Each structure stands twice: as C-alpha cells, then as structure tokens.
Amino acid sequence: MKIIGLRGYHLGFSPSPALGNASTFIRRRDFLLVQAIGEDGTVGWGEAFSSPFAAAAFIRARLAPLVLGQPVQDLGRLYHAMAGTLNYDRRGAGMMAISSIDMALHDLAARSLGVSVARMLGGALRDRMLAYASGPFIAEGPDPYREYPGQVDDLLRRNFRAIKPRVGVAPHRDGEVMRAMRRQVGPDAALMVDINQGYAVGAALQSARHMEDADLLWIEEPLQPEDIGGYQAVAQATRCAIAGGEALGSLAAFRDFLQARTFSVLQPDMGVCGGFNGFRRIAALADAFDVPAMPHVFGTLVNAHAALQMGSLLVPRRGGGPMPYPFIEIDVTPNPLLTLLGPMDPAADGTIAVPDAPGLGFELDPARLAPWLGEQWQIDAA
Incomplete structure (x- = not known):
C-alpha cells in the first residue's frame, strides 16, 4: 500500500x-x-x-x-x-x-x-507494563511542595505503585520532601525523582546525598542534557542510579553517554529520537552496555500508545522496584490530549495493558x- x-x-x-x-x-x-x-x-x-x-x-x-x-x-x-x-x-x-x-x-x-505494531515487529515480550506516575509537579509560591502529600495519596488510590515527583527547589528541601514521601508510601512502592536539568554538578550531588534515605530507583536529568563530564561526576559520586536521555536525538549522542558510563537507566523519547526505528537502534546499543532502556513519555495518547508498543518489545532487566524494567511513564497532570479516549490509570496490580489491536492500538x-x-x-x- x-x-x-x-x-x-x-x-x-x-x-x-x-x-x-x-x-x-x-x-x-x-x-x-x-x-x-x-x-x-x-x-x-x-x-x-x-x-x-x-x-x-x-x-x-x-x-x-x-x-x-x-x-x-x-x-x-x-x-x-x-x-x-x-x-x-x-x-x-x-x-x-x-x-x-x-x-x-x-x-x-x-x-x-x-496486527499491532509490536506483533509486526516480532511479537511482544509482555502484555502488561508497570505504570509510573509522572508527577506531582512543583507549585508556585513559598511552599513549592505543599500539595505533594495529598497528590501522592490520590495517586496511590489510583493504583500507582511507582511515583516520580519533580524536585529541584533546593538540595535540603529535596531531601525533606522525599524522605517524607518514602514514609508516606511505605517500603514497597517505587520512588524516583526528576530534576529536569535544573542543577549544576555541586547542587546535584548535594541533592542526591540529601535524598539517599528515600531509597530512590533513579534520579532523572539532574544536569543539562549534554554535560557528559558532569554526568560522569554525579554518577560516580552517588549511590543512586542516574537516568536520562529524553533530550538526546541521535544514536551518536547515546553512544557517547553510554561509553562514558553516565546513565544507569536510558530514557529515549520516541517523539525525539526517531520513532520506532530510532528507538530500536538505541535499545540495541543499550543492550550492548547492559543498560535498561524505556521510553520517556510526556505528550498525547499517540506517543503514550507508541511507548506501550515499544516497551512491550524490550528485554526485561531488574532495576529494583515492584517489577523488572521497562516501566511505562504516565502523565498524571490534567492532560485532555492523553485521556481523550479515557483515563490511563493502572489496574489494581499497578500495570497497564499493552493493546493488541491493530497499529498503535486505538481509534481516534x-x-x-x-x-x-x-x-x-x-x-x-x-
């Protein structure tokens, strides 16, 4: 055709x-x-x-x-x-x-x-993926983390067993909010944080130290996206896994970061790195370095469904948390272009089904x- x-x-x-x-x-x-x-x-x-x-x-x-x-x-x-x-x-x-x-x-x-994209590309390795909540987000005003306890309770009621809030207000504040969040969710839920490129190396290291007792799966994008030397310094100095890659587009960029041993979790975005063809090339490169890869997702239902199809094809790797990687990222902010066909909340076990309908698995x-x-x-x- x-x-x-x-x-x-x-x-x-x-x-x-x-x-x-x-x-x-x-x-x-x-x-x-x-x-x-x-x-x-x-x-x-x-x-x-x-x-x-x-x-x-x-x-x-x-x-x-x-x-x-x-x-x-x-x-x-x-x-x-x-x-x-x-x-x-x-x-x-x-x-x-x-x-x-x-x-x-x-x-x-x-x-x-x-057939589904996953079936066309060789067949899914899983029919469900653990969903992690992308949020809560920092609020304006003198107490930027003030809404986090109530928002986290809501996410737990919605069956999320993995939560990734935004931090980066100040290193000591990051530690306070994440230690409190660990007490709130208990020992079995997965916690990660996203700093959204907000710190220089020194502040990133301080923040990581303050958050150590929160038992995080990863710290995401603590630095500017192409600061390889800075990421090396942070990765070598902290006990927590460092995640990133959503802002990288080329295969060569991922090669450079992997050779430098910066990321322990790779997060290409399918809307940035070349779609299915681009992601599959990056995932093969990550396999060679024994680094788990999973799609970054923060857009509409189109990228989210593409990420489910792609995620279903990835080799499982144990990284901690309730299930092996890969996880699927779910934007939990009010996003009508993600929930246009209905909510994307997980089932009682914290997972979301990978559609087996033709294509990406939805009709719009x-x-x-x-x-x-x-x-x-x-x-x-x-």
Whole structure:
C-alpha cells in the first residue's frame, strides 16, 4: 500500500495551575500530531515532541516529498532516506519531524496488516507494563511542595505503585520532601525523582546525598542534557542510579553517554529520537552496555500508545522496584490530549495493558481534536 497523504494537527492547551519543575513553569503545552494516509483510506498516527512548529515546517519542506507515493512497508528504507536530510542538525527539530513520520508509518503499516505494531515487529515480550506516575509537579509560591502529600495519596488510590515527583527547589528541601514521601508510601512502592536539568554538578550531588534515605530507583536529568563530564561526576559520586536521555536525538549522542558510563537507566523519547526505528537502534546499543532502556513519555495518547508498543518489545532487566524494567511513564497532570479516549490509570496490580489491536492500538476520530486545534494542514501525493 502506498502513502498518499500527510496531515498535521497543531494542538495545545494551557495547564492550570502551571506545571513547575526545577527549570521552569510550564504555562503552555503544544503538540504536533501527524497522520499518514494510505491509498485505501487507512491512517496512522505519529507525534513530535518539544519542537512541534519547527518539526512541521521540516516535514512539509523536506520529508513529505520523500515518503509520499512510497510503499508504507518500506519502513527501514524510508527512515534512512529521511535521516539523510538532516545534515548538521541530527539532534533537533529535524529528528523530531522524522520521529513523528516514522511513528505514523509504523502505525499505518501495522493497521494495513491487521496486527499491532509490536506483533509486526516480532511479537511482544509482555502484555502488561508497570505504570509510573509522572508527577506531582512543583507549585508556585513559598511552599513549592505543599500539595505533594495529598497528590501522592490520590495517586496511590489510583493504583500507582511507582511515583516520580519533580524536585529541584533546593538540595535540603529535596531531601525533606522525599524522605517524607518514602514514609508516606511505605517500603514497597517505587520512588524516583526528576530534576529536569535544573542543577549544576555541586547542587546535584548535594541533592542526591540529601535524598539517599528515600531509597530512590533513579534520579532523572539532574544536569543539562549534554554535560557528559558532569554526568560522569554525579554518577560516580552517588549511590543512586542516574537516568536520562529524553533530550538526546541521535544514536551518536547515546553512544557517547553510554561509553562514558553516565546513565544507569536510558530514557529515549520516541517523539525525539526517531520513532520506532530510532528507538530500536538505541535499545540495541543499550543492550550492548547492559543498560535498561524505556521510553520517556510526556505528550498525547499517540506517543503514550507508541511507548506501550515499544516497551512491550524490550528485554526485561531488574532495576529494583515492584517489577523488572521497562516501566511505562504516565502523565498524571490534567492532560485532555492523553485521556481523550479515557483515563490511563493502572489496574489494581499497578500495570497497564499493552493493546493488541491493530497499529498503535486505538481509534481516534480527528474531529475530537477540535477543542485544542490551532492549525491543520494536508499534503497529498502528486
């Protein structure tokens, strides 16, 4: 089946209250969803993360001419053709654009076969994944962690057995809130933290020391994303695993961090690193270093479902916590573009099912995107 069209949907909303992390307060969330259209009318969905407007421009100018009119089954050939357009920019909006197209083509190809993406790529190793809550987030005002106890109680009631709050207000405050959270959740729940690139090396080391008694599975992105030397220093000095990789796009970038022995948990984002093709290459590299990889997810239902399909294919590794890795990250903030088809809360055992329906495993009428739609475009094959 040939690809006869691409559609783009620019979506967004303003979270209320704003979502705080160690680097910023998120007051606007913008997304790009892409549909790849087959000649029989079947469609596949993809998503770009972080730079939706620049990614859309790249798709329209460079990628659309490469994929339109081509067989959707040529997933590897089309990926390498798209990657050949990057030139100097191998870690930015161009790769995010490729990510969305690759994701959409995998969805379309699997739907055309009547199977899930995981089945098309060789078969899932699991049908459920442990879900971890991505939140709570820092609040504005003099007591940034004030809402955490109530929010954590709510997450426990929603069956989450793993929770990743944002920290980074100050090292000693990080320790106080995480020690209190460990007492609150008990010894069996998994706790991780995300510092969102908010500290320099010294503060990151202090924060890690203050949080040691909280028994964390990992500390995520304590430094700027390409500070290899800084990550080496933190990884060597702390007893806790260091996680990261969501802001890295190229295979070479992951190679450099793995060779430097910085990350104990690798977190590529499928909307950044090249979709399914990109993630699979990174996962193979991680396997060579015996480092667990799992998708970073903080977008719409499209990336979340792609991450479930990809996560189901990954080799299990024990990293601590209630189950072996990989886990699936669930945005627990009010995000209507994630919960458009219903909540993504875990079952009583803390896990979420990997859909076995065709493609990414969901059906979405684009008309349902209307409340959040800012712009829409379509490019057809000549």
